Amino acid sequence: MLDITNYIKKELSNQEFCGGNYGKSEAPKELSPEAKKDIVAKIKPILTPETIVLAQVDPIVGDIEYNFNKAKKYIEWANELKVGAIAFPELFLLGYPVFDIIDRYPKLVEKNIEYLEKLAKCTGKTKVLVGFCEFNRFYIGKRYFNSVAVLSNKKIETIIRKTLLPVYSEFSDARYFQSAEFDSSERIIQIGKNRVGVIICEENWSDKDFFDHPVYSFDPVDKIIKEQKPDLIINCSSSPTRAKKEQLLHNMLSFVSKKYSTPIAYVNQVGAVDNITFQGASRLYDCDGKIVARAKSFEEQFFIVHPPVKCPNREDINRVYALPDGLEKTLNSQKAFSLDYEPDLERTYLTITSSIRDYFHKNGFKRAVLGVSGGLDSSVTCVLLADALGPENIFAISMPSSITSEASKSDAKELCDNLGVNFAQIPILNMFKTSRDTLDEVFKKVETKWCDRFEASLTNDNIQARSRATILWGIANEFPKAMPIATSDKSELYMGYATINGDMSGGFAPIADVTKTKLFALARWLNRNRLSRNAIPEAILTKPPGAELAIDPKTGKPLLAEDALMPYEFLDEVIWRLENLHQSKEEMLSETFLYETKHNTQKATKIAWLDKFFRRMQTALFKWSIMPPAPIVDARSINKTEYNQPITSKLKFY
């Protein structure tokens, strides 16, 4: 395989990953016109009319002109190479996910059709498969179809309409799109000598033999293959990443291609939109369910594949790029809670940095400001920001209060020095004092009417957190393109252990879907896998987490999080069991936790922890609802795009 992506990418985007050694920004090398010519000369002889390009691209939702221009360049290359076809992801011309914008802005849909017609004009013999949004001109149903147009010779050759419309988790296709009538003959296009069946994303996910409990009663792949016997299936997808997803996707595609003895070419987009990140990793399976080609993850790519049906296997085309380290190790569904996060850490890192980069750059921001406490959450967040945006674009502020230890201050500074991010230390003692004084005055007045004032309260803790957020948002008000960052992690969000208008306030929350035990693993992974090793000081990795907002009366030292909550190892297993096994409190009580195999745990303690978990989670629902955007990372999450629960509810967690 000869990868000409870099050349194209350079023109279209300034995003670049640098392979195995993370944390170093390096501009992609631009090809000279001569080099480009050389590539074309070298690559052309091995291409056939059956060759297909999987255009692994990154669209911008609603920016149809941008998406059009990107498609146009890819198509020009494909034409120059005289390949059989080039396939773009689902809904590429409009951008995915669309959510409700097509209902509110029907002009967008008109525009995407106008540009589809313009795109058709750019085509020659090479067939172009491109996702777009189509009006439903029929009398009944939702207003739109989620369609793929096949373009060639300056014309729209045919249109394929998605039939299976997911509504679950982060998907809401059936909100906007009408499920189309299905006719397998309309799904077949000719690419060279091959008769190719075209499907759209979810249409691949309905195999009755693969899934224990399929969602749909209809399987388009089965129908196409049985009725039309195509030489190949092309699947145009926009499929988000999350833990375990690659394993499921690979197993499913491998199973289906083997079952029907039919190769499957799968193209997926890259880039991120708010909470959703796309991995790319477009690929080709042969008739035996073997993966013969896979594109890179989290990068745009002009990926050339040669369907292995009737032609000799060409090693130099069907190249397999390694997935981010370790994903192959997770091909079996996880049966028990484990602290071995290693297989998912590279993907986690790339998902979060990719989502930060796109959220900032696509929204016109370039700088991040965050508070660094010397604790784990803000330290990991700081590394991720530095790698995503460049250290010069990060301002890390240490904002000590009277409770903050000297070690915390120096750890935070050391981290920032290691990363090369901008650093300043500003004590918040005065802000705290004035706020407290003003509040004392307020409380005295309120007390005259509401006489049941709490004897102990979180007021002091929260004033500190809110003063810090005021400073970060102040910087964002004062300096261009700067965004404050929320540093809450998933374990603490489950417990509501985060301050409204405080640490959970920001324009983006990079680690909100990463549990504390996984964050520790990620921190160690970062220290090993970044070019500049051990950026996170060892002290940060070894000290027990604590918010340093209050003094523990028992010890006279800052209250530790595990004392306020419960051991993180236990907490994270509760979350895992809840999200993945949907276990009730009773069920959790009757099973042995990993923590219990290592520590002598009284039954009463376990009951108290579980009670605390479910009680605190119920009151944390409100906080989830006002969280800023945060990348979905885990297999299941409390991310707003994925999980929706009424705040006003009494579940009693039977």
Place this chain on the structure above:
Amino acid sequence: MLDITNYIKKELSNQEFCGGNYGKSEAPKELSPEAKKDIVAKIKPILTPETIVLAQVDPIVGDIEYNFNKAKKYIEWANELKVGAIAFPELFLLGYPVFDIIDRYPKLVEKNIEYLEKLAKCTGKTKVLVGFCEFNRFYIGKRYFNSVAVLSNKKIETIIRKTLLPVYSEFSDARYFQSAEFDSSERIIQIGKNRVGVIICEENWSDKDFFDHPVYSFDPVDKIIKEQKPDLIINCSSSPTRAKKEQLLHNMLSFVSKKYSTPIAYVNQVGAVDNITFQGASRLYDCDGKIVARAKSFEEQFFIVHPPVKCPNREDINRVYALPDGLEKTLNSQKAFSLDYEPDLERTYLTITSSIRDYFHKNGFKRAVLGVSGGLDSSVTCVLLADALGPENIFAISMPSSITSEASKSDAKELCDNLGVNFAQIPILNMFKTSRDTLDEVFKKVETKWCDRFEASLTNDNIQARSRATILWGIANEFPKAMPIATSDKSELYMGYATINGDMSGGFAPIADVTKTKLFALARWLNRNRLSRNAIPEAILTKPPGAELAIDPKTGKPLLAEDALMPYEFLDEVIWRLENLHQSKEEMLSETFLYETKHNTQKATKIAWLDKFFRRMQTALFKWSIMPPAPIVDARSINKTEYNQPITSKLKFY
């Protein structure tokens, strides 16, 4: 009609509305056992085996025991009265809306089935129709059915499964529920001499002759009536309120009952869940499409109706309660923007107060704290809170800065005195000064690295708003069951004219779906329709809105909102056109706005306003995403439960 609701309500809930004269809390009169006997004696003779009770009840989502107990009391009454049937709303036993809780907590579903079986045991001859969530035991499809069980003689007689599953606007049924196979014979139950067809909510909304563009290709009502010729249709619904909805519902039900010459009995729930409020207003239509009975709005009711098929019309049973004033006036779809909000003001008032009350009480809160500026938004919010929660449970804090005028301070105090809510004045000058000093120090340090500091910024404005929020959240930290309230209105949220961690921060945002021009109308309506007239000082209604956060350099006086934004009358029409007509900028440019008919408006000015609107709206998307819960009021909204747009998007508003 003899209304025995009050008696039952008293036992189940302490919620009570007081009819026409709002703003006065009065405990419902409890019936003595003798009075209860009298009612039963009086009412019994006019009841027949065909009589039906529409149980207009208010469930708590997930609190199955609570819902069960409520149902049990209603059923005992129905049994005592020996009526033919009692019908509860859709999904009543589990509570509606469920969102994703049934996926994550399958035990809840087990529990609701256990309680359904217990409920069956409570039944006698009177048939009970009750909504519940059923496991899908079939191999394929979503895990659950949205079902209605028919119970009688201690048994589950039959189960009816919903076929049309809405996914649009605030609805997401198809996320969790499988659409059931339809067999019209299974929809028929016997109630006295009547053969009755049972449908669930959305199944009524698919008439090909009524809707210009029906969403579904299948119409269960048509099928049942043509195949089974029932004497009556009962529709078990959980249908939220919003502007224009009553008009649409009435027209549709009237049309369908007339078209098929078949009466329709419609039962709907009351109460609120986060952003969604239910109006109740259960009703009965005769074969001519005439409404012959309608229950009260926004109140629980044990509503007895007598299907007018083969029996004489009994005036004392089929009573029509007036809807909140004026809804009948909106029976025609609005063609042009209008400032005549009068027809919707009572419903708006009841929707918001009902939603505040339920959000507080069902979540264990009772007190609200808010900042009162002497402006329109906080004044109207304060009235709504006082009426919903009782003035003694409100603490209104005036927090003047150096910009706050004397008039604003005295207006705020006068309002609070009129309402009898607790009031305190606390200047924020010190907090502002210390924050500003700390920030100046921060900015100096940041400037050494980021040298492009803005010349003018919103920093000062926002420090004021954030200091105020810190005070309100401090009170919530220090006093039990107290919740800070966000006072942002819809017009300003569209423009992003609200401060993060400032005025848009709170536990609930009562007026976030009310535009500014409608708020003025609502304020005047409140002054006319509350027992204590003119609670809102005239000065608040006449002065031009302004946030009093900054001085206008042109006038030397506080900057007015309309100078910072555009005239509210124009702004609100842009919003109306966008939400209801889905017009683009170009389309709006070519049409004449109401404002233009009154004011000489330059084309360039109009273009500038529209540009500003769309530009500011795009950057406001983030703020919408972190808004606290807010009741859906308008016909269309930007409420998170209803409207979802990627923040990372470039629409260009073609």
